[in-house]
Amino acid sequence: MSMRKLAWPGRIEDGRRVLKYVDALSEAVALEMARDKNVFLFGLDVDDHKAIQGSTRGLLDRFGPERVFTTPLSEDAMTGVAIGAAMAGMRPIHVHIRMDFLMLCMNQLVNIAAKARYMYGGQIKVPLVVRTIIGKSWGQGAQHSQGLHSMFMHVPGLKVCAPSNAHDAKGALIAAIRDDNPVVFVEHRLLYATEAFVAEAPFVVAPGRARVCRFGRDVTIVGISNMVVEALRAADLLKEAGVSAEVIDPIWLAPLDSDTIVESVRRTRKLVIVDNGWSMCGAGAEIAARVAEACAGEGPLQIQRLGFAPTPCPPSPPLEAAFYPNPATIAAAAYKLARPDAQAWAPDAAKAELAYQLQFKGPF
């Protein structure tokens, strides 16, 4: 199969191809399935007509039902099945339409996948990718809008990735499929329609390398998953207020490239971490701790964590709006760190809607 046939069309801008996040995901899988016959994709509903929000579209036609197949409603056992197949030399990609269902896989992921190589003295490896989507919006409610990545970051032996754009989604998914370890690959539904320049040929966005998305002098903002998008919009608002913000996307949460973040904070001395999850024991806590440890004794630091309100996610629009960080709350927090002596500042509310509210067309 030629690479062209495996590539998704997208559209051309400035002579380069622009692709949606959702298509970047299926393109990555198609390229890897063509490259390695041991790669297969399975999960509840991967082959139905909606194709996991479109992210597995085209794969059944290209690779057939032996390599692209649905499962019974058995998340726990199916994770074990993926692990067993991986132990036998295959490279399964197990897909979940919602991250919430990973709670049913926790036993296998934490007790088996993460530990197998270690507790068997290096005799086996578990090259498994678990694709999982964070929901949110349109009143998805408490059980369909959770970012649970920090639970997996906690466990040695697992890798965790949460790409924020189509380019990284493709490269990181290819890297995850080629990785010899279990990788929890966290996608965000609201990113699916977003576009980026994406090369047609396969490429990898390797584990453990963060990206500086925007350079700045006054304050460092780290965004996680779709909060990178909101952080970039906050940076625009801050620019209008005369504050120069550096925005960093870790891309991979485990292994975590804290060096890039530390290097930035050494210059700015100010750090805002915006998580798409709860702050308590969250990714932001880990990043803050690493920065504090690395910069100990080097002078004052200011660190602020933003994340979900410490409640389950409510579906009612005004409550839901208050639940998430948004460009305005991010910009206000960053401004306060950058200009401690100035009066409190809040950006124009009209400019501060969440990115998806400007762009997203429902329903789910």
Added chain:
Amino acid sequence: MQAKAKSAPKEPDATLRLYRSLRRIRRVEEEIARLYPSDKIKSPVHLSIGQEGIAVGVCDALEARDAVSGTYRGHATYLAKGGSLNAMMAELYGKDTGCARGKGGSMHLIDMRAKVLGTSAVVGTTVPVAVGYALAQKRLKTGAVVACFLGDGATEEGCFAESLNFAALHKLPVVFVCENNGFAIHEPLSKRWATDRLCARVATYGIPAKRFADSDTVAIRKHIEKALPKMRKGGGPIFIECLTWRWREHVGPGEDYDAGFRSKAMLAKWQKKDPVAKAAKALSAKQRAAIDAEIEAEIAAAIVFAEASPFPAIEELGTDVYA
């Protein structure tokens, strides 16, 4: 991994072979129990003394290319499938030469050369993993089957039902082997199952299921051997339930009859069906003596090997967390 594992050629005489395997497992575990109070083995041991006939009956029917998946009560499974005794002993001692290089312990025995897929301390977790391994065998067209050992307690876990359904649906080459010793730690079946019709439950998934009331090694062996050719050709899984008795306590080297939850009379009843003694009857005294002597020498050597082996270097703490 698709290549056939190399292992010693099987002794052609089945009666000698079965006795040797049964007696060897029994004596290894008795030696572990004897050594245990010395505290040199710092790993919780779940002995299978009394239950050996099942692992031996099943594994003797398998070929080198076939795999087994066991439980934390897995010494018998590991040895019956051809796992290295030296490596097992060293593992119990936490030594670098252990089958998991001191990172597994008694509950996590593995030997990929002998196709022992490893065991888990979390009840039921290995069942879907074994099914996934079988899925890969089918896809890779190796013709190999996987024997998946589990306890009666494991059948109560959700993933057991999930795994049976998937294995039946995809016609996967799995022999599910339930070692039903009537207890989960100290809880009897009567407090855990509404009916004891396990095989009937399993059969509703479309899986042929058979109960062995006294876990006769030869009968189990014959049943598995007969089922294998069809399974290798895509016939789908089978299930056997083997009633048995764990002679010792749940975990540790001792007995637990004084605790009052099960009677010595039941032990006596099952000891009359001792699989090792039964296999011994088929042999002459001279044949037995020769085999026994070999086994004692091998065990003694394994203990010397384990004791003489070095502990892992401290740097090993951080290796193999990731591949």
